[in-house]
Amino acid sequence: MPAPTCASCHAARAALRRPRSGQALCGTCFCAAFEAEVLHTVLAGRLLPPGAVVAVGASGGKDSTVLAHVLRELAPRLGVSLRLVAVDEGIGGYRDAALAAVQRQAARWELPLTIVAYADLFGGWTMDAVARSTAGSGRSRACCTFCGVLRRRALEEGARLVGATHIVTGHNADDMAETVLMNFLRGDTGRLARGGGLGSPGEGGALPRCRPLQFASQKEVVLYAHFRRLDYFSEECVYAPEAFRGYARDLLK
Numbered sequence: 001m002p003a004p005t006c007a008s009c010h011a012a013r014a015a016l017r018r019p020r021s022g023q024a025l026c027g028t029c030f031c032a033a034f035e036a037e038v039l040h041t042v043l044a045g046r047l048l049p050p051g052a053v054v055a056v057g058a059s060g061g062k063d064s065t066v067l068a069h070v071l072r073e074l075a076p077r078l079g080v081s082l083r084l085v086a087v088d089e090g091i092g093g094y095r096d097a098a099l100a101a102v103q104r105q106a107a108r109w110e111l112p113l114t115i116v117a118y119a120d121l122f123g124g125w126t127m128d129a130v131a132r133s134t135a136g137s138g139r140s141r142a143c144c145t146f147c148g149v150l151r152r153r154a155l156e157e158g159a160r161l162v163g164a165t166h167i168v169t170g171h172n173a174d175d176m177a178e179t180v181l182m183n184f185l186r187g188d189t190g191r192l193a194r195g196g197g198l199g200s201p202g203e204g205g206a207l208p209r210c211r212p213l214q215f216a217s218q219k220e221v222v223l224y225a226h227f228r229r230l231d232y233f234s235e236e237c238v239y240a241p242e243a244f245r246g247y248a249r250d251l252l253k
């Protein structure tokens with residue numbers, strides 16, 4: 001049976017049925033709708049004012065790759081300028097390959113890239129060194145928690161280094177749902193009460209942060225990357241199997 005006609009342009013053949021709405025769309029109309037929804041998230045939430053210098057947390061993974069690409073498309077309409085900031089956690093056999101993907105993106109999209117390393121910021125400590133020192137201590141499962149705290153700090157330092165006024169990260173709707181479930185399972189009522197917003201306004205002198213993809217499902221992020229033929233790094237961090245987040249993700253699925 002031939003594919004139906006695209007429900008938006010009524011000209012091309014549909015290439016997908018949108019997970020979000022069930023609409024049959026061609027690749028071009030899907031990507032345009034996806035970008036329009038991110039634009040709406042940014043404008044309706046007043047996340048990035050005109051003139052903002054935006055540091056994109058660039059990990060080389062699908063979410064931040066899609067985020068950087070979409071914001072680059074939207075930048076002239078938003079009146080913002082972009083900088084890529086990548087954090088090198090010092091994870092052998094993982095981060096080097098991911099950083100190579102970020103370097104290719106920066107070159108292709110002509111965006112300035114700055115890399116900040118845990119080793120330089122935290123007295124020589126890398127994530128591999130943290131993992132070695134916690135191995136067998138009962139705290140090894142907490143590796144990802146330590147890393148999350150250090151990365152937040154490193155991203156802030158990197159963003160300040162490039163003169164950014166705002167930080168954006170690629171968290172998508174699935175990430176947000178996992179976080180809610182994790183906080184629920186831990187009984188962390190404080191985080192549950194604080195979560196759910198579009199980001200943080202920059203309390204305590206920190207730069208404002210937001211997540212423009214937080215209403216986009218992981219499936220749609222992957223579809224966007226596919227139709228735009230984006231080059232990204234898709235392997236999981238070597239420490240991820242230990243993380244509590246994986247448990248929440250499995251439950252959610």
Ligand SMILES: Nc1ncnc2c1ncn2[C@@H]1O[C@H](COP(=O)(O)OP(=O)(O)OP(=O)(O)O)[C@@H](O)[C@H]1O
Pocket residue numbers: 056057058059060061062063064065085086087088089151155168169170171172175
């Ligand atoms: N090493 C890094 N350097 C810069 N930003 C990072 C780094 N790691 C994560 N981030 C930022 O935090 C967001 C969430 O990262 P996390 O690893 O939790 O999720 P993810 O869903 O695998 O994201 P991605 O697909 O972009 O790697 C990323 O989208 C990115 O914006």
